[in-house]
Amino acid sequence: MKVPMLDLSEQYASLKSEVLEALDSVMSSSQFILGDNVKKLEADIAKYSNVSHGIGCGNGSDAIHIALQAAGIGAGDEVITTPFTFFATGGAIVRAGATPVYADIDPVSFNLDPNEIEKHITDRTKAIIPVHLYGQMADMVRIREIADKHNLIVVEDAAQAIGAKQGDYTVGQLGDAATYSFFPTKNLGAYGDGGMVVTNNDDIAEKSRVIRVHGSKPKYYHSVLGYNSRLDEIQAAVLNVKFPHLDTWSEQRRKHAEFYTSLLNEKVSEHVQTPVIVEGFYHVFHQYTILTERRDELQAYLKENGVATMIYYPLPLHVQPVFESLGYKEGDYPKAEKAANQALSLPMFPELKEEQQQYVVEKIAEFFAK
Template sequence: MKISMVDTKEQYEELKPELLKILDEVMSSSIFIIGENVKQIEKNVANLNKVNHGIGCSNGSDAIHIALEASGVGPGDEVITTSFTFFATAGSIVRAGAKPVFVDIDPITFNIDVKKIESAITNNTKAILPVHLYGQMADMESVYKIAKKHNLIIIEDAAQAIGAKFAGKSPGELSSAATFSFYPSKNLGAYGDGGMIITNDDEIADRMRVIRVHGAKPKYYHHVLGYNSRLDEMQAAILNIKFPKLKEWNELRRKKADYYSYLFDQYGLSQVALPKEINNSYHVYHQYTIRVDKRSELQEYLEAHGIETTIYYPLPLHLQPVFKYLDYKDGDLPETEKASKEVLSLPIYPELNEDTQRFIVSKIRDFFN
């Protein structure tokens, strides 16, 4: 038996008639770039997050980059963020010409430790870029208060957290912009790359729309240096078919996470630290991530029994070779570095069945016993 981290086959079979119909409609229309399907998914995602604008783009990485540039972040600026995230978070800061400044994480949520932010602020700080890791939002109330106090921009990396909430607020409600990824494994995934930026700011939204089409407004008249970063009609059409199921899928992920935690408690596996949903949070469990000692040995053992697991992330960004020029060293972010040695994400997706979950946890029990 092979158990994958994500299995979208059952989801596809359920949606297949609708998907094939809408894709045929797109191909028959001969409109493939920024048509009605793109406009519809932009509206859907904006409405979900109670903001005014959605701007579709090619992928989640471009979404962060465009959001930063449209918000005025550029050369000479510093952006405070977390090192415990996918490369695109800091890579986009550097692509915008700015400098990433890394602070440590909260060991419970794996998100940016809001208590460490103010000490990292300098005269060059322009923005804070919190990441909502694994499906749980960072403490945006605290981030917002700090940003307001120091007149800073907030850009949220919500690639893993579509549908999540903190204190009743969605991504984008307390920031200049929030960004999403529609990579196929995401809670709302396309069948290829795709991304979205949301904002309440009319001017920033207009700049984003210009940047994503080579900086042209109107077409062929270029006032800024933009990029080719458009969400195509095919992916947008797929996302529009999937979108009405998002809330149900997120609830199913939460049920799968609860069942995992129940099984671990039943087996009394004290060697396994379970994910925790903090107060005021609505976690959408893009990942179910445990912490363990002997992680490599456990991962190898599970692989031998056909269970795929993934490490998000084995080497923090502040220690990546490409960022050596930033002069970080081992020990600078102890909670981040400790987490990178202990985290292990288990298979989770809406269609995951309880028999499979019991098998996975039983093998983890066998390993430790």
């Protein structure tokens, strides 16, 4: 059996007629940039996030940068974030002119540990970027309390967590801003790049809209140094077709995660640590990620047997070569480093079949039995 990491073909087949109709409508309108589709998506995603504003942009990486710049983060500032995340988080901080300062993770949720934050706060600290990794929110209640105590901005990197919750709080409600990615592999994915900033802060929203169009307002008059990062109509049209299905897809992911966990705990609990849904949190399982000491050997064995897996992420930010000048070294963040050495993400998408999951777990059990 072949089990892909992600298969978007079945999803497309189920939505094909709607997608093609939406694309034809865009082509016929000849309105390709910041038109009605973008406006509708911005309004719908903002409402879904329980905030006032959505600002579509070119991709999730730009969304973080735009939010930081709009919040006034720049040269000389420090931004505390997790070292266990995709490069875009740290890259956006540096692109904004600030310096990333890392704090270790909670090994249960893989997210930024609130208990680690305050020890890294200095008089130059201006913001915190919690990353809601794999589809589960960081502890935003505690992070918001810390931010308020020290007068810090909070920008939530929610690229993997649209629809996630902590209690009654959605992504974006407790941050000064939150950012989404609509990369094709995301839970709500476009057919190309796309991203969005969502916020309740009118000033951040207005500045984000200006920054995404070269800092221009009115047109051709440039008050700030912005850049070209707009969500285009074609991608927005696709996302408008997909968005009504998001909650159903999230529930399917959660069902698959529950099935994986029951099988893995039954067959290989002594070898594999399964994901934990923190009490009171709603996990949308962008990824289903296990921990195992024999990660690389297991990945190779699964590949030999037709099972695709991914490692998110093999090298934490603090030891990435591009950040060498920051002076971090291996051993500085042991929990993040352990996760980077042991994390393995298994196939996960709404249309995943139970027999595919059973095959994946069979092969994992077979590996450890050998």
